[in-house]
Amino acid sequence: MSAHARAVRAALALGLAVPLLTGCLEESSPHEAVREFLVGWQTGDYASAARRADANPATVRKALADAKQQLDAASIRFSIKGITRDGDTARADFHAEVDLGENTPLWEYDGSLPLRLVGGRWKVRWSPSVIHPDLRPGQRFAVATKPQGRQPILDRHGDPLQNETVLYVAGVYPAEIKDPERLCGELSRVTGFAQDRLLSRIRSAPPKDFVALATFGRTKYAQIHQRLRAIQGIRIVTDNAPVAPKSPTQIVGRVSAITPEAEQALGGPQRAGDSFGREGLQRAYQDQLTGTTETSVVILDAQTGRQIKELQAWRPVRKPTPVQTTIDSRLQSAADAAVVGPRPAALVAVQASTGHVLAVATNQLHQERDALAGRYPAGSVFSIVAADALLRSGFNPEQRVPCTPERSVGGARFQEPGVLTLQTPTFRTDFAQGCVTALASLARRVDGEAIRVTAARYGIGVDWELPLRTFSGSLPRADSDAAVARIIAGQTVQVSPLAMALVAAAVNTGTWRPPVLVTSPSTLPEPSSDGARRPEAQPVRLDPGTVTKLRELMRAGVTSGMARAAAAPGGAVHGVAGLADHIEGKKRTSLSWFVGWQGDVAVAVMAASDDKSAAAAIAGSFFRNARVRL
Structure with a gap:
């Protein structure tokens, strides 16, 4: 206006x-x-x-x-x-x-x-x-503020997920400044902050208080420190702030000092020295981590700066409080080490009995955009969900189902390269080997609606929310044998690694549970992107008999199937490995998947590779490094 x-x-x-x-x-x-x-x-x-x-x-x-x-x-x-x-x-x-x-x-x-x-x-x-009725000659107003320190983001054990970093704060003592207009003009040219805003901060503060005018990180300060120190009256103080994120860095998020651009993006004037979260949980919980500023309006003696009277004070409406996450720093370190390598990869680990997200690690991918919210074809590891639907329809996993190099179902063609066996394997073996042609051939044994309902019981396509972006998965409606075959083979099913980790957790415990990343505060910081708060997803208990058979199938995936590389000491590993073709624009990428668990830790691993066992090898490395004991 x-x-x-x-x-x-x-x-x-x-x-x-x-x-x-x-x-x-x-x-x-x-x-x-x-x-x-x-x-x-x-x-x-x-x-x-x-x-x-x-x-x-x-x-x-x-x-x-x-x-x-x-x-x-x-x-x-x-x-x-x-x-x-x-x-x-x-x-x-x-x-x-x-x-x-x-x-x-x-x-x-x-x-x-x-x-x-x-x-x-x-x-x-x-x-x-x-x-003002209380203002007398020789007196002036002032606004005294006491900012609260930014609180940390913590892992599940209460340890901070940030390291301290040095910030440089440029400020003044108003009583020492003879020409505040000149000083603010020079500082405005160096920093980009509006001169009138800088001047108002000086003139509104008690004269003997240090007034922070601009805060810089190490890199920015190195670029401009000589120009700053040339401004007569400016003082530079340092602050060791716990804002440098530890792993998982993109989940925790970076923190920056207020800049002119940030001031505008945040919708109004901010105090110099304030910090704001640029991404991740630091951004999602900005208000909780920083709280509100303690402010008072006072009358001062204009000559001495002595306080005459406090007219009104506002105690912090909201005290800054830490954010407690479910991240296990020990498991996070194991996950980070496991994904290191030449190929892009993502690993998500959850506690099967609670749905708590324990670790999110990526290599050449983004932890939030790809691991939590990525939309990738599930490929043959979707056989976990498809097998549930088949078993509930009465299908016997010991039935023999040919695994052929090629298969056509309703006009849709499927391939399984490298098939050499002359014997017809059982479905148990097909499942363990991730044989796409065998899986697709079962399209007439179950209808598309049954698979869709089963997928929902595993949280795929269900509305569940975290304070960060997530994707629960999607699959199309299937009205033909070809469409059902593509779903069973995972070709038209999109999932995130987080969604598949929750699938593994559901088979492990017999109950699907929604994911949890933050335990305190217990509510999400803001509504979903469309402005509406979605109903909170509830746990879903799976059919016990079916789950028992699925566990046996997934154990075979590690003992005799393509997931053998996931085997590790410290307890039996269950899992299944598979491949998927990811097409983005004109680029086609082969994705290797592993979905499984050891103990109470369920994982999903996705890696860019045409080796069906590549993701299983990453999972095996994770399990060996972690020595899972929750």
Whole structure:
């Protein structure tokens, strides 16, 4: 809204508050003087206000402008409570609302304007008490703030997921500054912060308090430190802030000092020295981690800076508190080591009995966009869900199902390269080997709706939310044998590694559980991207008999199938390995998958490779490094 529009709205507001003010009034009435003074003060037209005061206009203009700067006020609004007249004198009572910004509540107070007739015109009898009843000559306003330190993000054991890093804070002691306009102009040219904002911060602060004006990381400070130190009056202090993220760095998120661009993105003025989360949990829980600032409006002796009176104080509405995650730093280290290599890879580990996300590791991929929210074809590891639907329909896993190099189902063609056996294997063997042609050949044994319902029981396509972006999966409706065959083979099913880790956890425990990444606070920080809070997903108990058979099939995947590379000491590993073709634009990538568990830790691993066992090898490395014992 433009300044002119705000002035018009302000004048209308005052006119509505006292209807008589909108008419053509005789000068013998004080109403017009009250209206002109308050509207001028409210809109920043201090010259107009000063014309209605009985003091030197320059004195009045300066006093009103100084008061606004001393409060660093975003706006001041007035409403007239009443006007009384007694001969040649009058009094107007008003209510003031001062927006101090910084997420601080409005400062509201009541004041009064004494008036008298001067040469036939009503004038405001000027004194500092016109601005506030407690303000006296030789005194000034100030706004004292006490920012709260940013709190850490913690792992499941309460250890911080950040390292300390050095921040450089440029600031001043206002009492030492002889020419604040010059200083702020020079600092504005170096930092990009608006000169008027810097000046307001200095003039609104108690003179003897250190006022932080701009904060820089090590790299930025190295670029500009010589120009900063050349500004007379600027002081540089350092702060060791726990903001450098540990692994998983993209889940935890980076933290930056407030910049001019960030100030605009955050929707309003921020205090220098404040920090904001750029990504991950630091961004999602920005308000909780930083809390609100303790603020007070005080009156000071203008010469000595001594506090005379505290007019109002706002204690923190929201204290900064840590965010407790489910990340297990020991398992995270094992996951990071496991994915190291020449190929892009992602590994997600969850606690099967709770759904708690224990580790998210990637190599050449993004932990949130790819591991939690990626949309990738499931390939033959979707056979876990398809097998559940088949078993529930009465299918016998010992039935022999040919694994052929090629297969056509309803016109859809499937291939399984490298098939050499002349014997017809059982479905158990086909499952363990991830044979696509065998899986696709079973399309007539189960309909598409049954698979869709089964997939939902494993959380695929279900609405569940974390404080970060996630993807639960999707599969199309299937009205033909070809469409069902493509789903069973996982060709048209999209999933994230997180979604498949939860599938493994469901088979392990017999119950699908929604994922959990943060345990404190217990509620999500904000609604979903469409503005609506989705219903909280509930655990789903699976059919016990079917789950028992699935566990046997997944154990065979490690003991005699393509997931053998996942075997590790410390307990039996269950799992299945498979391949999928990922097409993005004109680029086709073969994806190797492993989905399984050891103990109470369920994992899904995805790696860019045409080796069906590549992901299983990463899982095996993870299990061996972790020596899983939760």
